[in-house]
Amino acid sequence: MNNKKYNIVILNHHAGSPDVGGGGRHFDIAKALSEMGHKVAVLASSYNNSKDEYYCDEEIMRHKFNDNLEFIRIRTTPPYKDNIGRFRNYYDYMKKASQFDDFGFVPEIVIASSVHPFSWPAGFEISKRHKAKFIVEVRDLWPLSMYEDFSGIMRKGVFTFFEGLERKYYKLADAIITTAPFAYEYMEEKFNIDKRKVFYIPHGIDLEEFDKNKVKDLNNLESGLEDVLKNNSCITYTGSFSKSEGLPTFVESAKYLKDLDLKFVIVGSGPEEDTMKDIIEAESLENVSIFGIQSKDKIPIILENSKILFCGLKERKAFYYGISKNKFYDYMASKKPIIFASSVRESLIDKSVSGKTIKPNDPLNLANTIREIYKDIDTVGKEYGQNGREYVEKNHTNMRITEQFLNVIDYVSKTSN
Incomplete structure (x- = not known):
């Protein structure tokens, strides 16, 4: 691990934070990184799907936790109670996050997390504009994790669409972080992804x-x-x-x-x-x-x-x-x-x-x-x-998990574009 300080953007549609009564993986990691001197912006949605309500009425909601850490929430539509509404909301997140640029710094590292994989195109667009390194995080093997939720023609269509996203953005990524220890096998077998750029980083706890x-x-x-x-x-x-x-x-x-x-x-x-x-x-x-x-x-x-x-x-x-x-x-x-x-x-x-x-x-x-x-x-x-x-x-302490994230960031920062 080197001593370089990075400008980092993390995309996670559902990222929790204390100002809205939550927390979680990306808040904990972002907070630890910010306290190490890295600048971090987390780009999330202002829609709370579990309560079917928005955290605010504004199009953009911003909350600074310290000089180096800000959560930015964009208003994604529509509110949803079914899969069609959910995917429309996810797609809206992708469109709006792709175009967002007001981070207060020039991104050097972009981490797009697959709470759903629509974050990947958005993250890649941001990284491409700023010539930043692009890291895909896979917390769910979409569409494999949804296999039982669909059937027949719909299942085939869903699989074809999401496998297309996997194939494209796994290859474009400078590194892939996964919470499943053997996900590299799936990526290697199905998409011919070099397992050396796949890093297993589990969840942590405070x-x-x-x-x-x-x-x-x-x-x-x-x-x-x-x-x-x-x-x-x-x-x-x-x-x-x-x-x-x-x-x-x-x-x-x-x-x-x-x-x-x-x-x-x-x-x-x-x-x-x-x-x-x-x-x-x-x-x-x-x-x-x-x-x-x-x-x-x-x-x-x-x-x-x-x-x-x-x-x-x-x-x-x-x-x-x-x-x-x-x-x-x-x-x-x-x-x-x-x-x-x-x-x-x-x-x-x-x-x-x-x-x-x-x-x-x-x-x-x-x-x-x-x-x-x-x-x-x-x-x-x-x-x-x-x-x-x-x-x-x-x-599995949050600090141990954050150190592993930083190791991946150091790794991609040394690789050539």
């Missing part, structure tokens, strides 16, 4: 912030959730109730554990909620409780007051190339044993010895695994928890 939040009093939570955690031993899931997470299997496993003094706590929101509630009703599961989505600062309190943590992933083509879930690092930071129901390659839970990885879609096997860990919660469970904490401290 341990100082996590530790500050985990010691807050339980009364910071809604009363029902507070009561369950305070008065029971709990196995807990936090996050999206999406079809990928294998939550119906988690709920079904509870019917085999009615004899245990153990509550299943599920915190979040998403399309699988009705499915889970149907299972709870059909099986008369009084040992399962579902709560709504909680703010990020409350997750450490919930994990701290749980005994075991659950995460699952259904079989999907995209998962063959590995994953990097933010949830893992929160879970490991909490020093609690983790059960991961997934067939993903080289599970991080196994690699860190922070719990057990089992096959998905098997409620009885999941129940037996829960029973086994719960029985030894004060010995084996404690050891799993300690292993996870040590692993995340060594490999």
Whole structure:
């Protein structure tokens, strides 16, 4: 790593930041880079899709966090609740971000992140205008990650379109950053991309912030959730109730554990909620409780007051190339044993010895695994928890992740155009 200071633009449609009640990967990285003396502008949308509202009425919303870091939000249209509206909003982001130039500096490095791949054309246009280095970040293997969401002719059309974007911008990129450890195989096999320009950089965590939040009093939570955690031993899931997470299997496993003094706590929101509630009703599961989505600062309190943590992933083509879930690092930071129901390659839970990885879609096997860990919660469970904490401290702090980003920036800055 050299001592050069860079002018960096990061494109991420959904980038969170504290001024709008959020945060996340690019805020954390941008903040760390800015504190090192690099100038950073993050170009995002002012539309909050989870709440179906805009953060502001203006066309451009700007917020400076320090002398070197500014978040710039552009008003993208239309508001959306379906895939057609979503893609129209993404396309509008691409058009407006492509033309944006008021960064307060001349960009030297442009990082375009595929929350959706329409950021890539926009990032490339900015880099081309300023003769800046162009880095593609792949956080989702589009269109592979959407394969199950489309069918027939539509699936073929979606794949053809997005594979065209992949082929073009992977080749144009000076470097590719991916959060999936084996994504280089997909890029090499399908598009003949030189794996030497593909860099795996997983997600990170602000341990100082996590530790500050985990010691807050339980009364910071809604009363029902507070009561369950305070008065029971709990196995807990936090996050999206999406079809990928294998939550119906988690709920079904509870019917085999009615004899245990153990509550299943599920915190979040998403399309699988009705499915889970149907299972709870059909099986008369009084040992399962579902709560709504909680703010990020409350997750450490919930994990701290749980005994075991659950995460699952259904079989999907995209998962063959590995994953990097933010949830893992929160879970490991909490020093609690983790059960991961997934067939993903080289599970991080196994690699860190922070719990057990089992096959998905098997409620009885999941129940037996829960029973086994719960029985030894004060010995084996404690050891799993300690292993996870040590692993995340060594490999997944925000500073460690930022250093890896800076290594890639140094690498592209030395390559010729």
